[in-house]
Amino acid sequence: MTLTRRHILRIGEGLVLAGLAQPHHPLADEPVEIRMQGNADGSHVWFDPVGLLIQPGRTIRWINLDPGNSHTATAYHPQNFEHPRRIPESARPWNSDYLLPNESFSVTLDVEGIYDFFCVPHEHAGMVGRIIVGHPVSPPADDANASGIPEAARLAFPSVEEIMNRGIVRRM
Amino acid sequence: MSFRFAAAIALAAFALPAMAADQVEKAPPSGAYKKVSELVKLPDFLPGLGQLFVDPKTLPAGPFLAYDRDGRLVSTVYMLPVEDLSNKDKRFDDLAAPGGKVDHVDVYFNAGHPGVEKPHAHVVLWHVPKADESRVAAK
Numbered sequence: 001m002t003l004t005r006r007h008i009l010r011i012g013e014g015l016v017l018a019g020l021a022q023p024h025h026p027l028a029d030e031p032v033e034i035r036m037q038g039n040a041d042g043s044h045v046w047f048d049p050v051g052l053l054i055q056p057g058r059t060i061r062w063i064n065l066d067p068g069n070s071h072t073a074t075a076y077h078p079q080n081f082e083h084p085r086r087i088p089e090s091a092r093p094w095n096s097d098y099l100l101p102n103e104s105f106s107v108t109l110d111v112e113g114i115y116d117f118f119c120v121p122h123e124h125a126g127m128v129g130r131i132i133v134g135h136p137v138s139p140p141a142d143d144a145n146a147s148g149i150p151e152a153a154r155l156a157f158p159s160v161e162e163i164m165n166r167g168i169v170r171r172m
Numbered sequence: 173m174s175f176r177f178a179a180a181i182a183l184a185a186f187a188l189p190a191m192a193a194d195q196v197e198k199a200p201p202s203g204a205y206k207k208v209s210e211l212v213k214l215p216d217f218l219p220g221l222g223q224l225f226v227d228p229k230t231l232p233a234g235p236f237l238a239y240d241r242d243g244r245l246v247s248t249v250y251m252l253p254v255e256d257l258s259n260k261d262k263r264f265d266d267l268a269a270p271g272g273k274v275d276h277v278d279v280y281f282n283a284g285h286p287g288v289e290k291p292h293a294h295v296v297l298w299h300v301p302k303a304d305e306s307r308v309a310a311k
Contacts, residue, residue, distance in 0.1 A: 042282040098213035125283035
């Protein structure tokens with residue numbers, strides 16, 4: 001039997017329970033899934049997709065599908081290990097804590113803007129991702145708050161333009 | 173008489189290291205070793221490595237002792253941060269090697285994990301033949 005820990009957090013509105021579907025092609029009210037993955041010897045780890053465009057109010061669900069490692073989904077924010085803020089100013093930061101294989105964590109994003117997140121033990125290996133909610137009006141976060149971010153992570157963010165054009169960005 | 177005394181001391185000297193050495197062949201190893209999955213949030217059994225034990229004082233390098241699902245020692249693993257390996261002022265000297273005979277060695281890059289968060293090299297001293305690496309493979 002596989003145990004699955006489930007966390008649901010609604011940014012800006014506190015804790016809310018929500019449905020836990022596992023869609024391949026999510027409907028508007030279903031969570032959009034971001035997979036935490038790694039290869040067999042742990043030499044490569046990644047979020048899939050690495051870039052995502054959603055509308056306000058959508059729920060993102062991270063799930064660890066890496067059988068040999070733990071991962072986190074952690075917002076770039078001073079509250080999280082004093083990292084620079086790379087989410088909208090009025091949005092609440094999140095940190096999933098370590099997710100073991102098959103555990104998941106969900107966040108609902110209501111505030112429009114650009115959200116950058118990372119995996120705590122793998123930021124130095126470039127395991128980061130970016131979600132764009134709605135139509136951001138502020139400049140790309142990487143122009144403003146890149147200091148203190150490992151080079152491998154900084155180079156791994158898909159551009160805002162790429163996400164806006166493609167909707168989903170995968171790099172596997 | 174003095175010869176017997178000297179012989180007894182000599183025997184004791186040979187015997188002492190064996191008595192003092194940690195038992196590592198079967199999990200859990202004795203001494204200061206702790207199960208890695210109880211020190212940090214990692215799966216108890218890591219596919220490709222096995223069940224790991226480490227003396228926390230030796231982090232990040234280790235040695236990590238790796239066991240199969242039957243609790244038999246299969247390898248000793250050292251985890252060496254890449255940034256340390258490229259630092260001319262950093263050395264890893266006198267790392268313990270309690271696992272005994274080594275059959276072969278693997279060295280490969282690892283992106284990181286709880287406990288050793290920065291990218292590092294795994295140096296794996298296998299105590300079993302290549303064919304027996306399957307004892308720690310994913311199910």
